[in-house]
Amino acid sequence: MANTIQPQKLFIASCIALLVTSLSFGIRAGMISSFGVDFHLNASELGIITSTAFWGFPLAVVIGGFIVDAIGMKRLLLVAFLLHLLGIILTMTATGFWSLFISTLFIGMANGTVEAACNPLVATIFPNNKTTKLNHFHLWFPGGIVIGTLLVFGLEKIHISREIQISAMLIPTLAYGYLFTKLDFPVTERVAAGVSTSQMYRSVLSPLFICMFILMFGTAITELFTGQWIDVLLKNVTENSILILALTAGVQVLGRGVAGPVVHRMSPTGVLLISAILSALGLYLLSHTSGNMIFAAAFIFGMGVTYFWPTMLGFVSENIPESGALGMNLMGGAGMFAVSVYMVFMGGFYDSIIVKQLPAGVSLDAYRSAAAGTPEAQAYAQATAVAGPEIINATLVIPLILMVAFIGLFIYMRSRKKTSAQVQIV
Numbered sequence: 001m002a003n004t005i006q007p008q009k010l011f012i013a014s015c016i017a018l019l020v021t022s023l024s025f026g027i028r029a030g031m032i033s034s035f036g037v038d039f040h041l042n043a044s045e046l047g048i049i050t051s052t053a054f055w056g057f058p059l060a061v062v063i064g065g066f067i068v069d070a071i072g073m074k075r076l077l078l079v080a081f082l083l084h085l086l087g088i089i090l091t092m093t094a095t096g097f098w099s100l101f102i103s104t105l106f107i108g109m110a111n112g113t114v115e116a117a118c119n120p121l122v123a124t125i126f127p128n129n130k131t132t133k134l135n136h137f138h139l140w141f142p143g144g145i146v147i148g149t150l151l152v153f154g155l156e157k158i159h160i161s162r163e164i165q166i167s168a169m170l171i172p173t174l175a176y177g178y179l180f181t182k183l184d185f186p187v188t189e190r191v192a193a194g195v196s197t198s199q200m201y202r203s204v205l206s207p208l209f210i211c212m213f214i215l216m217f218g219t220a221i222t223e224l225f226t227g228q229w230i231d232v233l234l235k236n237v238t239e240n241s242i243l244i245l246a247l248t249a250g251v252q253v254l255g256r257g258v259a260g261p262v263v264h265r266m267s268p269t270g271v272l273l274i275s276a277i278l279s280a281l282g283l284y285l286l287s288h289t290s291g292n293m294i295f296a297a298a299f300i301f302g303m304g305v306t307y308f309w310p311t312m313l314g315f316v317s318e319n320i321p322e323s324g325a326l327g328m329n330l331m332g333g334a335g336m337f338a339v340s341v342y343m344v345f346m347g348g349f350y351d352s353i354i355v356k357q358l359p360a361g362v363s364l365d366a367y368r369s370a371a372a373g374t375p376e377a378q379a380y381a382q383a384t385a386v387a388g389p390e391i392i393n394a395t396l397v398i399p400l401i402l403m404v405a406f407i408g409l410f411i412y413m414r415s416r417k418k419t420s421a422q423v424q425i426v
């Protein structure tokens with residue numbers, strides 16, 4: 001069996017699977033506002049719907065982390081294929097809150113299952129270059145966002161229906177499903193190395209892992225909440241808010257594509273520290289600038305979040321290898337769960353800011369659904385132009401905290417490396 005393993009083909013199929021994950025993110029991010037208008041959903045309801053993908057993801061990725069060693073990565077990926085297929089079809093036929101909720105849950109679970117299998121798969125087939133290859137793998141997440149957002153932007157301009165836009169995800173879904181049925185898979189790296197299950201559980205309870213687990217909350221919220229809600233938050237600050245998401249994702253694609261030299265020149269902790277600094281600066285500028293300067297802010301923010309997710313996973317895989325697939329999947333689950341909770345909270349906060357900007361006692365839905373050019377529509381636009389930057393400014397606190405935490409992690413890892421070197425000399 002080992003002779004039939006084809007690492008490069010497995011990697012390509014994994015990238016296509018992740019492309020579907022990111023297309024679902026990018027295409028749906030471009031439709032959040034229209035879902036609200038068409039189905040008369042307020043920001044709190046939109047927050048619940050979008051957050052569903054982010055708690056469906058950790059549900060699947062954590063379950064996958066516990067069972068992937070036993071059932072194998074191939075079976076998990078076939079489950080992901082079926083969930084993606086169901087989620088896409090249900091989104092195309094959605095009629096309101098609950099149909100969107102269920103379809104989003106299926107897509108979130110599919111996305112999580114892809115990560116549950118593909119992250120350990122990449123680490124297994126490239127054992128000597130994990131962080132770099134994980135960055136190369138994860139460039140397809142922002143890559144799909146670029147494709148998805150530009151697709152929505154272009155098709156909206158020529159008035160192509162939402163159902164046709166969503167159906168574009170079916171092509172790569174069918175492609176990765178077909179490829180994975182044909183390819184042979186290795187066992188996970190932990191199983192191949194003979195690391196016991198008890199060792200694995202001890203490693204995910206170590207202080208270093210717990211620290212990284214908590215920090216994953218902040219890195220994921222900084223990157224994914226801002227990206228998923230950018231069209232809502234900046235829609236009335238700039239006419240091309242969805243292009244901001246495409247720009248930040250484009251920067252991530254380029255950055256992850258050259259991850260090898262970056263990671264080799266700097267330590268992973270140094271990369272994470274600089275990422276936090278640039279993310280904080282980018283969020284500050286997004287909430288305090290307007291016009292074309294917003295695109296400069298988006299560029300800086302994109303640079304900041306480029307290496308967060310794959311470097312966090314790579315750090316754990318390289319420095320706590322006994323944690324195996326479970327460790328990587330718990331990290332991914334932690335990040336997405338944090339985003340889901342944050343989205344629900346900030347959806348309500350966003351509505352409360354808008355209500356304060358409108359006349360007392362009015363119906364928020366009436367103002368949101370008002371015809372263009374009416375006083376109500378103008379008042380709502382002015383209210384959202386205030387609310388969006390205020391939400392971004394509140395989120396700025398998170399990368400500021402991360403900056404302090406990563407300074408501490410940087411110092412700790414350097415001291416640990418020195419201690420290890422001294423022990424080897426002795």
